[in-house]
């Protein structure tokens with residue numbers, strides 16, 4: 100049956116008579132049917148990618164692209180006066196992730212399926228996800244993100260496992276989401292939940308009774324852990340996730356008739372950050388119940404599991420008190436104790452290697468590093484810092500375990516879906532094969548001196564800027580000038596990412612305009628990102644940005660030259676709108692702190708030019724495009740690490756020494772912003788920047804402002820700028836997650 104007839108059959112009426120609801124439901128059903136026709140990918144060995152987050156983004160458009168029917172379906176809808184975009188809008192974005200780590204997991208699932216490898220994701224079915232961000236009085240407020248709606252993209256199954264917490268047992272339920280490869284096979288994402296969750300216990304934003312596990316277990320991703328009950332809840336969630344994972348893996352292996360002693364021949368488990376670390380003791384426990392000795396089980400599990408490190412920030416390296424683990428998962432304590440004993444009794448007498456420290460806390464990453472066979476960082480610089488600084492003691496005993504896997508992004512979502520005009524232009528220039536082999540984007544280099552092609556590239560960017568301006572106007576009632584430079588910083592709010600430095604640039608520019616020095620071209624500074632609910636300083640930064648937005652956009656002297664926009668509730672769908680429209684990609688983390696970044700890769704692929712520090716994958720972007728096609732500023736990671744080790748950075752000295760820094764910092768509590776904002780919040784932020792500034796904003800502020808001025812000036816040199824755009828796109832092939840997955844498979848998983 101042709102596509103049009105099939106759609107009408109599913110609708111039970113003609114396309115002309117259907118509304119967006121009905122069209123969405125029919126398209127969803129169409130995807131489900133087509134997807135069921137694709138057999139699940141089978142390879143001798145199977146990957147299980149366990150992650151607390153999968154920031155999948157909306158599924159419909161991506162699935163239609165991967166099934167190869169997006170364009171046909173769009174055309175059919177258009178012939179009936181309907182728009183595919185409007186139908187896609189109707190889908191609620193799954194709220195199953197937080198930021199880069201969760202988005203990486205989603206890109207990986209897409210690439211594993213596309214490469215015809217057998218690999219499933221395992222995670223949790225959070226009812227309200229992280230939270231939905233709202234702004235009121237120039238501040239962030241959190242409300243539940245109720246994304247689970249009917250018709251659902253998730254398939255409810257009868258698969259259930261008993262999960263034992265101390266003296267009570269809950270029974271899980273598995274939900275599946277199909278992961279369809281690009282013109283290839285199919286895998287699945289398994290999300291676990293319990294039927295007894297009670298959404299009605301949530302009150303006053305995102306508050307709820309943290310003790311009632313049967314009702315609250317999967318309500319939220321990363322529930323507040325500022326008190327003991329919150330930390331216990333996180334442990335409940337983590338164990339629930341990994342016990343389901345371990346039981347599913349063992350069940351599937353038994354169903355296949357495989358010998359559990361040969362688990363490592365048939366199964367690869369990737370532990371995405373430390374949230375799933377308890378899978379190691381849990382699998383050992385279950386193998387012992389299958390009659391395997393502790394010693395053998397440890398060997399089997401070690402050969403099966405591999406760990407990915409995503410950060411050197413101490414707060415993210417989880418350490419749980421033994422007493423908490425004993426309360427939630429007493430059955431794991433003998434195993435964890437045995438694993439620690441193995442280390443204590445080994446030749447190593449460095450207490451930094453012990454799993455259980457002197458304060459009776461269990462270091463989750465240390466379980467992974469001792470009892471997994473691979474430890475990988477997520478960009479070249481990050482892996483070097485792990486080997487030489489943060490994890491040097493582990494590197495000295497396990498040098499062969501350490502390896503780098505530079506992150507990547509799926510080009511199906513991050514160009515084919517989000518930037519159809521650029522995709523079509525590239526097709527006309529170099530053919531379509533780059534969609535299978537991203538390195539072929541390099542062929543674009545031949546157009547370096549082709550004025551017509553460079554002009555076309557500029558036109559695509561301009562259309563995307565107009566598309567975004569219209570979207571902002573329609574959805575948020577905010578007007579921006581598509582002729583201005585779109586300078587974009589969208590990512591989670593965190594002091595190490597230094598949105599506050601960008602805000603200080605805005606103040607710097609505002610003061611210059613007030614002094615009569617107009618910038619050479621109008622600029623729109625665009626922010627988006629959520630702050631963790633308990634992260635006060637990140638919320639203060641949001642407050643500062645929203646106050647600046649209010650001040651500047653209502654100042655007729657300044658606003659023709661400078662505008663500020665903070666996008667509400669930044670998520671994948673919004674990033675797909677914003678990134679294709681960006682001219683400048685802000686990647687300004689304190690060197691050494693951003694493990695990789697993946698936003699930087701999305702911007703590059705869509706023809707934005709990076710303004711960044713020599714941090715994470717920015718370093719690799721610089722090596723690929725060359726110094727002349729990127730704007731790098733600020734102190735090196737070596738300098739920064741030395742400053743930390745010697746206590747050599749004192750923000751106050753920078754404040755005292757530089758008049759222009761002082762003016763910007765003083766402005767935060769000056770009369771203009773005090774009239775708009777909360778003086779206590781602004782003063783707390785100012786005090787932090789002046790007297791603490793743990794992430795060294797003032798260290799790089801002046802060089803940042805100078806390089807940004809240069810960049811705005813260079814934007815006027817259109818030929819130069821368009822060539823930079825072209826080179827960035829042409830060199831982005833390395834950052835396809837297909838390449839990343841091939842690297843993981845070659846070095847760690849050995850699937851096929």
Ligand SMILES: *Cc1c(COP(=O)(O)O)cnc(C)c1O
Nearest residue numbers: 198199590670671674696697698
């Ligand atoms: C890619 C992405 C991120 C990660 O961005 P970074 O700049 O690498 O921190 C976070 N959130 C969303 C919605 C994304 O799409």
